[in-house]
Amino acid sequence: MGPLNGGRVDGDAxxxxxxxxxEWLENIYKEFHQEPELSTxxxxxxxxxxxxxxxxxxxxxxxxxxxxxxxxxxxNGEGPTVLMRADFDGLPVAEKxxxxxxxxxxxxxxxxxRVPTMHACGHDHHVTSLLGAMHVLDGTRDKWTGTVVALFxxxxxxxxxxxxxxxxxLGNIIPRPDVCLAQHIVAGxxxxxxxxxxxxxxxxxxxxxxxYGRGAHASMPHRSVDPVVLAASTVMKLQTVVxxxxxxxxxxxxxxxxxxxxxxxxxxxxxxxxSLSCRFYDEALRKKCVDAIKRIVRAEALSxxxxxxxxxxxxxxxxxxxxxxxxFKMVRGSFDEAFGDESVDMEPWTASEDFxxxxxxxxxxxxxWTVGIxxxxxxxxxxxxxxxxxxxxxxxxxxxxxxxTTLPVGVRAAAVGVLSCxxxxxxxxxxxxxxxxxxxxxxxxxxxxxxxxxxxxxx
Numbered sequence: 001m002g003p004l005n006g007g008r009v010d011g012d013a014x015x016x017x018x019x020x021x022x023e024w025l026e027n028i029y030k031e032f033h034q035e036p037e038l039s040t041x042x043x044x045x046x047x048x049x050x051x052x053x054x055x056x057x058x059x060x061x062x063x064x065x066x067x068x069x070x071x072x073x074x075x076n077g078e079g080p081t082v083l084m085r086a087d088f089d090g091l092p093v094a095e096k097x098x099x100x101x102x103x104x105x106x107x108x109x110x111x112x113x114r115v116p117t118m119h120a121c122g123h124d125h126h127v128t129s130l131l132g133a134m135h136v137l138d139g140t141r142d143k144w145t146g147t148v149v150a151l152f153x154x155x156x157x158x159x160x161x162x163x164x165x166x167x168x169x170l171g172n173i174i175p176r177p178d179v180c181l182a183q184h185i186v187a188g189x190x191x192x193x194x195x196x197x198x199x200x201x202x203x204x205x206x207x208x209x210x211x212y213g214r215g216a217h218a219s220m221p222h223r224s225v226d227p228v229v230l231a232a233s234t235v236m237k238l239q240t241v242v243x244x245x246x247x248x249x250x251x252x253x254x255x256x257x258x259x260x261x262x263x264x265x266x267x268x269x270x271x272x273x274x275s276l277s278c279r280f281y282d283e284a285l286r287k288k289c290v291d292a293i294k295r296i297v298r299a300e301a302l303s304x305x306x307x308x309x310x311x312x313x314x315x316x317x318x319x320x321x322x323x324x325x326x327x328f329k330m331v332r333g334s335f336d337e338a339f340g341d342e343s344v345d346m347e348p349w350t351a352s353e354d355f356x357x358x359x360x361x362x363x364x365x366x367x368x369w370t371v372g373i374x375x376x377x378x379x380x381x382x383x384x385x386x387x388x389x390x391x392x393x394x395x396x397x398x399x400x401x402x403x404x405t406t407l408p409v410g411v412r413a414a415a416v417g418v419l420s421c422x423x424x425x426x427x428x429x430x431x432x433x434x435x436x437x438x439x440x441x442x443x444x445x446x447x448x449x450x451x452x453x454x455x456x457x458x459x
Contacts, residue, residue, distance in 0.1 A: 020132055020135055020136065020408065020411060022407075022408060025128060025132055025407050025408065025411065026404055026407060028052065028128055028131065029124060029125065029128040029404070029407055030101040031048065032045065032048065032088070032119065032124035032127055032128060033101055033102075033103060033119050033124045034101050034102070034103055034104075034105065035103065035105045036089075036090025036091070036103055036105060036117045036118055036119040036123075036124065037089065037090055037105075037107060037117060038089060038090060038091075038092060038107050038109060038110075038115075038117060038157075039089040039154065039155040039156070039157045039158035039160070039161065040067055040068075040089075040154065040155050040158065040160070041107060041108075042067075042068045042088055042089050042090075042154045042155075043068065045068070045088050045089075045127075046063070046068035046070060046088070046152075046154070049070055049088065049127060049131070049152050050063060050070065052131050053070070053072055053131075053134075056072060056074075056134060056138060058074055058076075058138065058141070059072040059073060059074045059134070059138070059150075060072070060073045060074075060075075062173050062174075065164075065165045065168050065169075065170060065173060066154070066161065066163075066164030066165035066166070066167060066168035066170070067154050067155060067161070067164050067165075067168075068154040069151070069152065069153055069154055069161065069164065069165040069168070069170075070151070070152040071149060071150065071151050071152070071170075071173060071174050072134065072149070072150040072152075073147065073148070073149050073150075073174055073175065074134075074137065074138065074141075074147065074148045074150075075147045075175075076141050076144065076145055076146060076147065076148070077145035077146065078145055078146070079144075079145040079146025079147070079422055080146045080147070080178040080179065080421060080422055080424060080425075080426050081146065081147040081148075081149065081175050081176065081177045081178050082146065082147070082148055082149070082177060082178065082179055082180075082181065082418050082421045082422055083148075083149040083151055083174070083177040083179070083180040083181065083358070083359075084130060084133065084148070084149070084150055084151065084180075084181045084182070084414055084417070084418050085130075085151040085152075085153055085180065085181070085182045085355055085358060086123070086126040086127045086129065086130035086150075086151070086152055086153065086182070087123045087126055087127075087152075087153045087154070087156035087161065087355075088123050088124070088126070088127045088152055088153070088154060089123060089154055089155055089156055089157050089158070089161070090103075090117045090118060090119045090120070090121075090123065090124075090157075091117065091118055091119070091120045091121060091157055091396060092109055092115040092116065092117060093116065093117070093118040093120040093396065093398055094116035094118065094398055095116070095118040095120070095398055096398035096399050097398075097399055097400075097401040099401065103116070103117060103118045103119065105117045118398065120395065120396050120397060120398065120400050121157065121395045121396055121400070122184065122185035122186075122373065122395065122400070122402060123156070125185045125373065125402050125406070125407070125410055126183065126184065126185070126410070127152060128407060128410070128411075129183065129407070129410030129411050129413070129414050130150055130152070130414055132407070132408070132410070132411030132414070132415075133150075133411050133414035133415040133418065134148075134150050135411075136411065136412075136415040137415060137418060137419070144419055144422050144423075145422070146422040147175055148418055148422075149174050149175070149177055151165075151174075151358070153165060153355075153358075156353070156354055156355075159204065159206075159316045159318055159352075159354050160354070161354060162354040162355060162356075162357035162358050163354065163357055165358070166357060166358065166361040170358070170361065171361065171362065176362055176364075177359070177362055177364055178364060178421075178424075178426035178428075179324075179327055179359075179364055179365055179366065179367075179421045179424070179426050180355075180358055180359035180362070180364060180365075180366040180367075181327075181331070181366065181367055181368070181414075181417045181418065181421065182353075182355045182366075182367075182368045183368065183369050183370065183371055183410065183413055183414060183417070184353070184368060184369075184370050184371075185370065185371050185372075185373045185395075185402055185406070185410070186349070186370045186371070186372060186373070186394075186395065187372070187373070187374050187392050187393065187394045187395065187400070188370070188371075188372025188373070188374055188379070189372045189374060189376055189379045189380075190372055190373055190374055190375055190376050190379070190403040190405060190406050190409075191339075191342055191371075191372065191376075191403075191405065191406055191409045192339075192342045192344060192371070192372040193335050193339050193342060193343050193344070193369060193370075193371055193372075193409070193413050194344055194345065194346035194347075194369060194370045194371070194372070195323075195328060195331065195332050195335060195343070195345070195346050195367070195369040195370075196323065196328065196345055196346040196347075196348075197323050197324070197325045197328035197329075198322060198323060198325070199281040199282075199320045199321065199322045199323075199348060200321050200322075200323055200346055200348055200349060200368060201320060201321035201348070201349050201350075201351055201352055201353050201368065202251070202253075202279035202280055202281055202320055202321075202348075202349075202350050202351070202352050203279065203280050203281070203283065203286055203317075203318055203319050203320040203352060204277065204278070204279055204316060204317070204318040204352035205276075205277075205278040205279075205280075205286060205290060205314065205316070205317050205318075206275070206276065206277055206278070206314070206315050206316035206317075207275070207276040207278065207290075207293065207312060207313070207314055207315070208273060208274075208275050208276075208312075208313040208315055209234075209273065209274050209275070209276065209297055209310055209311070209312055209313075210271055210272075210273050210310060210311040210313070211227045211230050211231055211234065211271060211272045211273070211274070211297070211301060211306070211310050212227065212270065212271050212301070212306055212307070212308040212309075212310065212311075213225035213226055213227030213230055213268075213269070213270055213271060213272070213304070213306060214270060214306075214307065215267065215268055215269055215270035216268045217266065217267070217268070218265065218266040218267060218268055219266070221268060224268040225304055225305055225306050225307070226268050226304075227261055227268075227269055227270065227271050227272035227306075228261045228262060228268070228269070228272055229304070230272065230300060230301060230304045230306065231259055231261055231272040231274055233300050233303075233304075234274065234296070234297055234300045234301075235256045235259065235274060237296050237300055238254060238256060238276070238293065238296060238297075239254075240296075241254045241289055241292045241293060241296070242254050242289075245288070245289070245292050246285065246289065250282065250285055251279075251280065251281050251282075251348075251350075252278075252279070252280050252285060252289055253277070253278060253279040253280075253350065254276060254278050254289060254293065255276065255277045255278070256274055256275070256276055257275050257276065257277050258273075258274065258275035259272070259273075259274050259275075260272065260273045260274075261273070276293065278290070278293075279350055279352060280320065281320050281348065282320075283319070283320070294312060297310050297312075298310060318352050318353070318354050318356075318357075319356055319357075319360070320352075320356075321352075321353050321355065321356050321368050322356070323366070323367045323368060324365030324366060324367055326365055326424075326426075327365045327366065327367040327421065328367055330420050330421060330423075330424045331367055331369070331416075331417050331420050331421065333420070334416045334417070334419070334420035335369075335413070335416060335417075338412060338413075338416045339409075339412075339413075346369060346370055349370070351395070353368065355368055356368075363428075364426070364428075365426070367417075369413065369417070371406060371409055371410055371413055372406070373401075373402035373403055373406045374392055374403065375403045376403075378391070378392070379392065
């Protein structure tokens with residue numbers, strides 16, 4: 001059990017007894033890193049994971065759940081059921097790390113364009129860590145009891161992978177978990193493990209807004225209702241949502257990330273489209289800001305004399321990742337024992353995740369923690385110079401690359417988290433909880449006004 005509590009393992013060690021072959025760990029990580037695949041198109045990655053699961057004869061493996069989703073279940077006597085999730089899709093990013101195992105892969109995206117792909121968010125690290133933790137757990141079956149569910153999830157970057165697995169009958173495929181876990185790598189000192197209770201990642205609401213005007217010749221603007229001007233005024237007015245309607249002590253982001261209008265220099269188009277990415281920790285504030293966005297957009301259209309109301313399409317909604325206090329207390333104590341001073345508090349992260357869809361689908365508590373992967377020398381040099389923001393590549397950056405020494409840390413963190421929860425007692429929540437009704441349909445305006453986002457029932 002030494003490796004589970006922070007002990008080092010030799011490269012010659014066997015997976016038996018919970019020990020890991022570090023050469024295997026590094027090689028399998030590099031394989032995943034070299035050929036990343038985009039969300040919903042992870043065919044080869046899923047096949048590679050399935051091949052790695054073949055030696056796990058005690059685990060029940062199910063494939064093609066909600067696309068390329070995979071689960072592996074190990075029942076090992078009486079005790080809690082603990083689910084550990086890893087995502088495995090890549091991003092349309094051209095890698096610029098310069099390592100000999102860098103991705104040179106490309107793939108057709110949803111629009112049919114060939115784009116370079118990269119594991120710029122560390123999902124290759126997540127999969128490798130979970131596979132390694134499975135080796136540890138499988139090799140120490142005589143030292144723990146309960147049930148472990150390893151869940152490999154596609155399409156996280158598109159915010160649809162967890163929903164897809166739930167909608168495809170995940171609750172009928174695996175035993176109902178008592179607690180769900182996940183980890184994510186981040187820019188931070190290599191090997192440091194960050195954890196906290198409460199909201200640790202934001203909710204995400206993505207809105208596509210179509211503004212309707214009246215087209216005309218560019219030489220006759222008086223005959224038009226110019227949607228380009230309307231889009232410009234709307235974008236500027238939307239900046240007041242956070243600056244003037246959100247209390248200074250609360251967090252909110254409303255970003256207009258895309259503006260599309262017109263195809264020719266002598267034509268005033270009849271419509272324009274703007275896309276918004278909005279982030280919040282607090283659900284009540286999210287609803288307030290969505291209301292403000294709709295109010296401002298409609299008012300701007302009215303002020304321009306538009307004949308038609310704007311159209312709001314909500315293409316992505318994720319709730320905040322809100323870690324359970326009880327799960328945190330259980331796992332953090334084990335992390336402190338395993339990692340010592342490298343187990344520290346996690347600052348809230350403004351990114352969003354679809355992991356919480358899975359525990360919410362079962363109405364059970366959950367926890368997500370992060371692991372730092374930046375080489376220590378690089379981090380310390382940037383910190384001394386006051387250049388962390390400038391010099392340290394973050395997730396989704398073409399230069400984002402985990403230090404290979406963090407692979408066994410990811411394995412240990414995953415295994416320690418699962419084993420600590422197997423020792424806990426997890427009462428089942430009241431089935432009347434709000435988190436029991438999941439609605440996967442595209443929400444209407446009425447849904448947006450009243451919805452408790454991404455709640456779920458997996459019976």
